[in-house]
Amino acid sequence: MLNPVHVRTLSEVLAAGSLSEAAQRLGYTASAVSQQISALERATGLVLFERGARAIHPTRAAVVLGERCGQVLDQLSALEREVRALAAGEQGLVRVGTFPTAGKTLVPWALARFVQQQPHAEVSLEEGEPDELLPQLLSDTLDIALVYTYELVPRTFPGQLTADELVREPLRVLLPPAHPAREAGSVRLADLADATWISSREETAGARSLALLCANAGFAPRIAFRSNDYGAVAELVAAGLGVALVPELAVENGTFALPLAGEGTARHVLAVHRTANPNPLLPPVREALTRAASAATR
Template identity: 55%
Template sequence: MLNPVHLRTLVEVVKTGSFAEAARRLGYTSSAVSQQISAFERAVGVELFEREAHSIRPASAALLIADRGGELLAAFDGFEHEVKAMVQGLRGRLRIGTFPTASSRVVPKALAKLAADLPDAEIRLDEAEPEDVLPLVLTGELDLALVYAYDLVPQSWPEELTVLPLLDEALLVMVPSEHPAAKNNVRLEDLKDERWIASRDGTSGATCLTRLCAASGFAPRIAFRSNDYEVVQSLVAAGVGVALVPALGYKALPGTHAMPLRHKPLRRHVHVVHRTANTNPLLRDAVNALQEVCQNAVGGYINQP
């Protein structure tokens, strides 16, 4: 490989037209410059400067090399600055995994803040259920993920992960407005004969519902499943059934009524997780942004942990 240090010296020599002057500017002795140029000439196999006692004259090859070489070195300098900036967290890439409800209610604001603070950072967002994103965080394909956990579905975290609580949200029972239960302080038992609209099988939302109902002595008749709480709520509004939705997913849809459970104020917990070993400098900023946004999101049935 051509020695880039020698190339830089050559560029400076061509620019100044003198070994001595180039040496002064680069902080070398003129002897060092002379030796560097000689070495470079040996490397390319061509005389690049004609020497006279008191001056040098660049050969045309030297001019060409200095031209293109100068551009390259400038690019390299630019790269170096990029790296420095990246290290300071001003720039870089952050890959975030999130689950659907959070991605619409919490993440956008946090990302907006992050993007405003760090306009040159490249932020990528993937949306999936916690079971799917956790392995990605572990393998390093994601830097950060938002996950949730239901009270009744104990979740254990791999110990390489740092888990920070972000939000606590109530689980709300949602019924059509005209439903007799559409008054506060409903008991779950009152709903044992209802048709239920639940999250997809296997999700902890669905598991939670099953366990909750089991605790009240019945198994819910699940008529429809959807992971999209908008769809769930539309179905409730249409009178198809009742549902258990976390507060983050709740939108006061006309024709529906939502209330917390009377005796069992169940909650869903939202966490940020990342590998403890992850050194991505953007991580800190992203976590900060998320926490800040969550503070402001408190209200209704949503608390800070």
Template identity: 40%
Template sequence: MSAAPQRPEEAAESSGATLDVRRLKVLREVFIRGSMTAAADALGYTPSAISQQITALERETDAVLVERGPQSIALTEAGQILVEHTEWILEQLDLADAQVKAIAGLRGGRLRMATFRSIGETVVAEALTRFHAAWPEVELRLVEGEPEEYVGRLAQGELDLALSFEYDGVVAPHGSDLVAEALLDEEMLVALPAGHPLIERGAVALPELADEDWIASSHRSSVHEFTRIVCSWAGFEPRIAFETDDYHIAQSLVAAGVGIAFLPAVSVHTAHPDVRVVQIRPRPPMRRVFVVTRDTGVASPCVTEMIRLLRNAAAAETPRTTPPAAG
């Protein structure tokens, strides 16, 4: 069993030589192809040129790297170890090349994205701030709305990236030509007006809310049926008193005492001062947030970097989704 490859700087220190990467590639090709002639065909060289490259590499390493037979060629132990080094070196060079190209791609260009409000004012805002600080030369454009309004624009190439969601019982509006990557799973909480008798409990079972008036999403929203579906699973038909697609408006209505509403956990830290939230037990309904891109096979550096920052922001946001103590 051969020794594990050293890092290139360690190899250079031990040999005292600077190895030519092109010659290392030649040695690797000879190993893969099994002959100098086959390596010459693969690299577009003559067999004589391949032989000269190997000889020069042997001088650089002061070691015999290949054993030449009448009709075959084999690597010595030193040659095999050097090929193992070469594999690692070429992987690192490919990685460096990709990273340099990615950085170059972030020194200009444009990133067009769309988001819905509750994630836009939290996770997306944090990611945008960090992206702009790191890559100020990239032109950022942001559209705010509902996924059903802008996901089609993403599919048509008008946007580069979008945030979307799905709720328990309501499927996300993603087409087959789009790729949706999970970003955040969060509980749906129940918003109650300050002073509501169930606040002190901290958590409630949905059937306990069967006699309440509810505030739900409007018919314009893809999640309009969410409140009805989840309540029906709990065994009752909710009495819908108001409809709004804005969680801030919903909270104001809750604070006024005209109804209660489901609230995504990510919105807790911007809760209305006269609203309290409680968890649902034993199983809370969930909202899942996605990053959606076109299925092009090749992601732009701008999109890749933004997704990375969105993931970091979502990971930092997750501990904040636990509702505060009642009171």
């Protein structure tokens, strides 16, 4: 394989027309330039220069090699610039995962900020529940993922992962239009013991959290409808079909929601990444997510 340093030296000698001039341009001695040209001749088996008493003259082989290698050197320079951009986090790909609620509220603003600050970087987005996203972090098919955990249903993370809290979102009660509790500033779960409930799917952390909260209030909720789509949950409540307990980020504009009185429990949104992940785009996307979360909770 040709030595790129020797190839660059050949290009400079051809451009300068002499060993001494090429040495000045390169910051070498004339002897070092001569040695590099000799090494290139040995490597190629070609005679590159006819050496006279006071001058050297390139052979046809040197001219052809210089032209071909000039193209290669241009590509190598472009590759070096791209590598520096990748190392600086100016280019490359960052792969983001999110659960649906954060995907509607936090992620769009965070990614918009990230793209604005890193215009040459690429972003991919994958949606899923925490149990789907965390294995992808561990297998390095995602760089960072937004997941949630409920205070009454805590989640533990493998030691290879780092979790940063973005948002602590209190739980809110959605009440149908005619419900008498809408007149109050907050609502006690015990006052909703006889209500029909709308919940997320039975195996979810949200549904388990609701069951535990209601058990602490002295009753088991009578759940008639289940959906993991909080938009659908809100519509079912608005239609008068029941009440629901949802995280604050799931409360859309125009939806009536009351805080729980005295319960104080919440869902936490976390940004999780593999601790050893070397992607230079990871820090700026983490910062963008943190800023979006801060703005959403003001």
